[in-house]
Amino acid sequence: MKFKTDEISVDAGVIAIFDKDYLLSKGGSFKYDHDLHEEISGPAGEYEVKYEFESWRGTVKGSCKIKSNQTIAISDPCYWFEGNDWDKFIDETDYCKNNNEYIHFIDTGGDGGFELNIEINEVK
Numbered sequence: 001m002k003f004k005t006d007e008i009s010v011d012a013g014v015i016a017i018f019d020k021d022y023l024l025s026k027g028g029s030f031k032y033d034h035d036l037h038e039e040i041s042g043p044a045g046e047y048e049v050k051y052e053f054e055s056w057r058g059t060v061k062g063s064c065k066i067k068s069n070q071t072i073a074i075s076d077p078c079y080w081f082e083g084n085d086w087d088k089f090i091d092e093t094d095y096c097k098n099n100n101e102y103i104h105f106i107d108t109g110g111d112g113g114f115e116l117n118i119e120i121n122e123v124k
Contacts, residue, residue: 001120005038005074007113012078014096015106015114017049017064020071022102026089028080037075040120044069049104050119057109064104065123074116077105 008015016023020039030037047068052061066072077096081089090096096105108114 001040003118005116005118007115008038008074008076009036009079009113010076010108010111012076012096013108013110014076015074015108015116016077016096016103017051017066017072017074017106018077018103019066019068020073021069023073023077023080026081026092027085028077028089030075030080031082036079037073038118039074040072040118041070042068042072042122046123047072048121048123051106051116053114053116055109055112055114060106060108062106064099065101066104067101072120074118077103 045068047066048063049066049072050063052059077089078086099105
């Protein structure tokens with residue numbers, strides 16, 4: 001599946017592609033009325049996600065593999081945490097640098113709004 005996201009707002013200089021259940025297990029929850037993220041639902045499994053977007057540094061592109069229970073989200077992870085939960089999360093991920101099989105961080109080079117071209121395919 002290929003699509004272009006709505007504008008993803010960034011305030012922590014990073015966009016994450018992640019299994020929604022993984023972030024919920026870390027104390028996260030999405031509490032905003034306005035839409036600051038995208039969600040893609042599908043069967044549990046492993047997915048390859050290719051992304052591309054424009055930033056002040058030029059074109060940013062890459063890919064990752066994400067294991068998902070059902071929903072993959074694309075968002076600045078700072079919107080999912082409050083207070084001590086955010087502090088704990090950034091300590092655990094070395095300030096959003098440590099990817100794992102459930103989350104992939106993309107350094108945007110700063111804050112702003114980013115529209116991503118996404119291609120997502122289930123790994124068989």
